[in-house]
Amino acid sequence: MITLILKDKVSEDLSLRNMVSNIFNSDEFKKSEDVLIDFTGIKSISRSFAHEFLIHKQKQDCKVMEINLPSDIKKMFEIVESTKIKSELVKDSVPQEIGILQ
């Protein structure tokens, strides 16, 4: 089993979707062994990163497990994994016009 320290591989702030490829394209995943991803020192995670992470994780042939997940990071994964219905936040209305010299 291989351990990947996420903070060193990516950043302590997990922001961008594209960063996820840094993890799953890394040498650790080419070794065909199960991988432990260590979340020690991770300070923040965006929903987009968490969503992309779970998509990539599902595609792996090896077993991938997260360890040392801070509770708020774990919460983000739980939210992403649950189903959603998007209610309307921005109501429809007739647009006002903006031009020059107003």
Place this chain on the structure above:
Amino acid sequence: MTHPDLVKEFIEAVNYKSDFVKNGTLDLSEMQFIFPTTLLPLSEIIINNNDKYIPPKSYPAANYIETVMNPSSSNLMKTYVPIVSLPKNYRDSDEPMKKIFAMQRNKDHFGGESAFKYVVSELVDNIYQHSRFTRALIMGQRFDAKGFIDLSFYDNGITIPETFREKGFGHEASHAIREALNGVSTKDNDRGFGLRTSLNLFTTGLGAEFFIASGNGAVFSDNKGNELYRLTEDAGIKGTLITIRIPKITPKIDIYDYVE
């Protein structure tokens, strides 16, 4: 017609840009003060046409513009930091992201560390995912006396209305932005939460104001409601501008009450 302040600040940029197109000079000589919502849409003109830019006669205003547009200037005691330019390759984005996060300074202000990092992460991610930009700028300006911070994001890439048109959605520009804010994604039904959550978290949760202009549409939103705007041909923006005006002192919230 009375517009919210963020909308007025955008209209100011529209007017200056129109003068530049007509007269060939960006004349800011009479300007006493400039907000990020005005400066960012004008930044490309200043960068690409420096010989046609007339700075403010007011020394503080001129010095401010010169400082924020100079990436090498730094003064941690000041209320503003240089505009952060996003690298085209996301692999180089860690240092710029750290600079943007550092704008918060006091981790209890402006929504708290989690909220601040969340909105910056999601809006920067949108720029990389959707815009195909050649220039993307992030600007933070603290207005301590006024009690808020402006956090502005600008990219010169494909607009939200254009992205929707590419995918076959025939929305009018402001309605396309509205759909994006409601979480409609042009990539996948399981996506589209970043902008939506950021809007809800900051307007409903933290009492912030949210302004987004993209192509020929714009939307202003706060905790009282929203307004849609159609921008005439000469008022449109080539790219996307988002400004969030965040109160310095906000209620203590859990971002997970808003993340869906």
